[in-house]
Amino acid sequence: MPTSKDNPVSQSAEPVFRTADWHEREAYDLVGIQYEDHPDLRRILLPDTWQGHPLGLDYDQDRPQIATLREHANPLEGDHRSAGDSNTMYINIGPHHPATHGVLHVETVVDGEQVVDLDSDIGYLHRCEEQMCQQGTYRHQIMPYPDRWDYISAGLLNEWAYARTAEDLADIEVPEYAQIIRTMGAELCRIASHMIALGTFALDVYGDFTAIFMYAMRDREIVQNILEDLTGQRMMFNYFRLGGVVWDLPEPREEFFEKIRDFIDELPQALEEYHDMITSNEILQARTVGTGVLPPEVAKSYGATGPVARGSGIDYDLRRDDSYGYYDELDWDVVVEDGCDNFSRLLVRMREVEESAKIIQQCVDLLEDWPEDERNIQANVPRTLKPEEDTEIYRAVEGAKGELGIYIRADGTDKPARFKIRSPCFSNLQTLPEMSEGEYIPDMIASLGSLDIVLGEVDR
Amino acid sequence: MSLQAVLPDTISGLLGLEGILGDVVGGLVGAFLIANIMLIMTAFAGPWAKRKITAAFGDRIAVNRIGPFGLLTIVTDAVRLLSKELIVPEGVDRPAWDLAPMVIPFSALLGFAVIPMGNGIQLADPETGLAFAFAAASIASLGIVMTGYASNNKFSLIGALRAVASNIAYEIPLVVTAASVVIFAGSLRMSEIVAVQAEPLLSVAGVTIPTWFAFVNPFAFALFIIANLAEVGRNPFDIPEAPTEIVAGFQTEYSSVYFVLIYLGEFIHIFLGGAIAATLFLGGPAGPVLPGFVWFTIKIWAFFLFTQWARSAIPRLRVDQFLEIGWKGMLVLSFANLVLTAIIVGVIV
Known part of the structure; x- marks a missing residue:
């Protein structure tokens, strides 16, 4: 307004x-x-x-x-206040706590072991990302920043958010070949990101560096190596460009495809192992089924998106509902679980890994047969982009954690006048009090783990 | 009635000392020996074996840089931990805060006084040996409460409360299950419990299976091992520590030497748990070919391995679920086991 x-x-x-x-x-x-x-x-x-x-x-x-x-x-004066009545205790969970996944500070009031009241204090990792983007030119200087929002291996997904927004703003048509590479890279990132979500969730519930965490890290490492081959980086990829990607697939291409295929072929076996160790474990079910409940209406009201919303039975996925890239040409399904609890959020992520693998498989097939003289990775983009004054745009993509949107208002120069990031983790984290009030501390920790927040994206 | 001369007598005999002097010197030297054996085992277990075992479960390699198989890590870790600053937080309740790290390992070591380790290595063999072992082991809970209360830290306090709750809930099944063994053996004396288990149960193809109570009553053995896991606070029952929930609970505020002592105490406690289980259910130091002490060591290390396995593979229960299992499950089952054992022993024997 x-x-x-x-x-x-x-x-x-x-x-x-x-x-x-x-x-x-x-x-x-x-x-x-x-x-x-x-x-x-x-x-x-x-x-x-x-x-x-x-x-x-x-x-x-x-x-x-x-x-x-x-x-x-x-x-810290405010943080040491007494909880008011003597039956409750005020404790600071974080900003340095093994289970807050970064510098999140949860101001918690507990009655015995039960959470009575809870308030997330964020901003410890605020790095002025929006302002930095406002000071960079559209063409090249903004693209490196998205890698640093959700820095846990979701880099390409974030880059796509900016790429999509700026391309729509400047009417740039991306070549089909580049779109397929983008789609493949983004889904690889999604797998890597979900693997770490899975591992750290297990870490929160199991305690210490247990086998399942190490297994998830081991399998993520393979994805990470593939992404390194593709982009030359392991974390801050900076691989997308407006109108395409920075370079073609690495040579020799057969070897690269072989690597991806090997990973995709072994993935079902790895997932089977995870299901044996996590989802079919009775203690884990006792811990996660029916805890951290987030009803669909509440999830919608809080603007929860991504696996958190889909774990609450909301059938919403931007890859399908506001299709971009090459997704509408491919055969895959949106994963929805309607348990609304920690367990279904975990399941959604595990099943989404399978769907991502399906997408990657199809992308690899397409890329392998692509005629050599039509491998166009980059559209013609003017050297300087100067969108007209007062044009506004909001575009979003399905990041690993949910709807990652960017709003840009142009002022006729080559830099955005306002650059606003709609971070999925920011909205998802807001649901934490709804999920944990009245529950035990361990369940609060599990719920926090199941939200899979990255503080870099919450605070920006 | 002692079946074998206990260690202090052997030592004083060797030294040719008699009377009170012999008792004192023999007792001190024996205690020194046993304490050192356990400390050496813990030194292997804590900085080295634990890392190697969990790494093996998690598909990693772990320490392998210093010394063969990374064994010298034990030395470097000792130096590292002991050279750290001992941070005393503001407002801690001294001397309770300083005493607690000593109470925890001391109580566990005390329990070993009555454990027959084979080859005549046993400090004392009182008639109430088993009761003594449990009593000594449960002093550790007192130490944990002291750490939690004295630390002036809310996480520590929650951890201590959890430790108390878990000890009450699981100590009873533990002792009641042990009592069913006592009914079989007809004695609380450790050496007798071991001796009873040496009798053959049955012979299969020339291999004689002894009457280890784990074979006689596997149900009681399973109950005992589960209660023991809770007693030593390992997954799925590691709720007093629960690093991802309450940041290591009762030991949050401890650093340097005090931390080492608490850590040491926990490991000795695991070994004590293994030793009691071995004595009650696995024939103590009995075993073919190898000397008794070696068998005893193998058995307590097997229990240690089991705790590490559970730690790597099993999720932690929530505190209310944990207590529910203790009170509604373990307690009922252990009493059922006791009553059944009593009836069977009464009818048959």
Whole structure:
């Protein structure tokens, strides 16, 4: 909803969609919009002592931030408050905790072992990604950043989010051959990402570095090697370009295809092993079935997407519902489980690995038979992109964690005027209190693991 | 009635000492020997064997750089751990905070006093040997409560509460199951329990199977091993530590030497659990060909291997599920086992 620059006040959408809570706090924090009737309009990413709203147009970057020691001698003061009544205990889970998957700080009030109240404190990993993207040119300088949002091997999926947005903004048609390579690379990333989600979830439930975690890492390593062959990098791929990809498949191509085929052929066996060790284990079922319940309406209200939404029975996958790349030409299924609990989120990820393998298989078949003189990896893109003033665009792709969207407003220059990232983890993490209040601490930890958040993407 | 001379008597006999002096010197030297045997085993188990075993389960290699098979890691780890700063957090309750790391390994070592390890290695053989072993082992819970309470840390407190709850819930089945063995053996004296198990059960093709209680009553053996896993706090029952939930629970605040002592205590405790299981159910040091002490070592290491296997492969239970199994499952089953054993022994023997 547009607001005036002089009086940036809007109405809160929180009563309608719970997800607006955090998103409005973020807009308040970074841009400085006030929301009427918002239940809890605090800063979310920046420290409480921050002065000004850094993405606002009138923000002065050169003004020093002065927070006096007298007023802020103990920055943790709020974290040591007593829980009020003597039956409950206030504990800080994180920011340094083995199971928070990064620097997440969960302010928890427990009654014995049961979680009474819970509030996620994020922003420890805020790196001004949006602002950095606003300072880069469309053509080349933005593409390296998406790799750093969800840095757990989902790089190509993130790059695609930017590529899709900018290509639609500038009307660039991507060659079919490049789309197939993109699709294959993205699905490899999805497998790698789901493998680590699986491993760390097992880690949270099993405790310590157990066999299943190591197995998942071992199999992910193979994907990682394939991606390294393809992109030359293991983590910060920077492989996509506007209008295509940076280079063709590595030579000798047969060897590369062989490597992928070997992996795909051995995958069912590996998954069988995982099912033996995880999903058919009775103790794990006792731990995960019926815990961390997220009903479909609640999931929708919080804007949960990706495996979290599909684990709650919501049949929503952008690869099919807003198709891009080469997905609509291929034969694959959207995985949905309607258990709504930790177990079904785990199952969704395991089955999605199978679907991704199917997609990769078909991509490899297509790429193998592609005529040599038609291997066009890059469309013609102008050296400088200058979209018209005040054009706006929002495009999203199905990242490993859910709907990863990017909003760009152009101002006629070669750099975006506003670059907003809609991070799936950010919305998914909001569901944590719904899933864990009233549950035991171990179940809260398991629910957090089943959300599969990456703090790099939550905080950006 | 002692079947064999206990270790202190042997030592004082060798030294030619008699009377009180002989008792004191023999006892001290014997205790020193046994404590060192256990400490050496723990030194192998903690920094080296544990890593190697879990690595084997997880398809890794683990330590292999220092010394043959990485064995010298034991030395470097000892130096590393002992040279770290001992951090004493603000507000800890001393001296409880300092005493606890000593109570935990001490209690476990104390339990070994009555364990017959074969070849006459046994410090004492009182009539109430078994009761003593359990009593000594359960002092460790006191140590854990001390660590949890004195640390002034909420995670430690939760860990200590969990440890108490698990000890109460699983100690009873443990002792009751052991009692069924006592009914068979007709004695609490460790050496007698071992001696009873030496009798042949049956002969199959020239191989004589002894009356180890694990063969006589496998059900009790299974119960005992499960309760023992809970007692030593290993997966699926490692809830007092639960690093991913409550950050190592009661030992969160301990560093350097104190951490080593707690860690040591846990491993000795695993070995003590294995030793009691071996004595009650696996014929103690009995076994063919090899000397008794070697068999005894093999048996307690087998139990250690089992705990590490469980740790690598089995998920952790939630605390309420864990207690439910303890009170509603293990307790009932162990009493059923006891009553059945009593009836069978009463009718047949």
